[in-house]
Amino acid sequence: NAGVTQTPKFQVLKTGQSMTLQCAQDMNHNSMYWYRQDPGMGLRLIYYSASEGTTDKGEVPNGYNVSRLNKREFSLRLESAAPSQTSVYFCASTSTSVGEQFFGPGTRLTVL
Amino acid sequence: SQKIEQNSEALNIQEGKTATLTCNYTNYSPAYLQWYRQDPGRGPVFLLLIRENEKEKRKERLKVTFDTTLKQSLFHITASQPADSATYLCALEGGDSWGKFQFGAGTQVVVTP
Numbered sequence: 001n002a003g004v005t006q007t008p009k010f011q012v013l014k015t016g017q018s019m020t021l022q023c024a025q026d027m028n029h030n031s032m033y034w035y036r037q038d039p040g041m042g043l044r045l046i047y048y049s050a051s052e053g054t055t056d057k058g059e060v061p062n063g064y065n066v067s068r069l070n071k072r073e074f075s076l077r078l079e080s081a082a083p084s085q086t087s088v089y090f091c092a093s094t095s096t097s098v099g100e101q102f103f104g105p106g107t108r109l110t111v112l
Numbered sequence: 113s114q115k116i117e118q119n120s121e122a123l124n125i126q127e128g129k130t131a132t133l134t135c136n137y138t139n140y141s142p143a144y145l146q147w148y149r150q151d152p153g154r155g156p157v158f159l160l161l162i163r164e165n166e167k168e169k170r171k172e173r174l175k176v177t178f179d180t181t182l183k184q185s186l187f188h189i190t191a192s193q194p195a196d197s198a199t200y201l202c203a204l205e206g207g208d209s210w211g212k213f214q215f216g217a218g219t220q221v222v223v224t225p
Contacts, residue, residue, distance in 0.1 A: 004155075033213075035215075040120065040217055041217055042116075042118075042201065042215045042216055042217035042218055043156070043201070043203075043215040044215075045212055045213065045214070048212060056212075058212060059214070090155050090156075092155075099161075100146065100158035100161060101146075101148075101156075101158060101203075101213070102158070103155030103156050103157070104155055105154060105155055106153075106154070106155055
């Protein structure tokens with residue numbers, strides 16, 4: 001099992017460009033999450049999906065959109081990147097809403 | 113607003129000693145509390161989960177306590193080893209945020225031989 005995979009690992013964007021971060025899990029988990037991690041601020045929830053076909057906003061959803069394509073995949077889209085979105089993005093999944101979360105390796109995004 | 117506080121200063125500890133980390137929270141009634149370990153450049157890894165009706169949980173050299181009156185969790189690493197050096201995060205879930213987790217900023221632990 002690969003667990004949770006994320007692509008790309010690194011990305012540099014210019015302000016205003018768009019991109020989609022991909023996440024997939026092969027553990028048959030129902031819930032999936034997108035977080036961003038900034039120095040000194042810990043992980044902040046952007047969006048989460050409790051099950052296929054459902055998504056819900058987290059703490060910092062502005063500037064982002066998500067798609068739960070199927071049970072395995074949960075993508076995060078930046079329509080018009082801003083320097084404030086420079087961060088490390090982690091995807092996570094869990095089999096239940098209160099169980100341990102399995103995290104991907106992260107995507108390091110820089111917006112110039 | 114809901115707030116989770118972990119000591120932002122690194123905890124430097126000698127090998128073999130017990131490291132104790134604190135997670136305090138306010139305006140929160142979590143049903144569950146989790147602890148994760150994060151190594152530089154990597155995603156967090158789950159360590160322990162403790163429920164609101166549990167006072168203490170152990171796993172090998174790790175021990176977690178959960179005091180809902182004090183609104184505090186303590187995380188202990190006994191007989192610490194240099195390999196325990198990492199950042200440790202607490203995460204809370206529950207109340208009106210079912211299914212959503214809020215993380216603390218983490219505390220870095222440095223274990224020296």
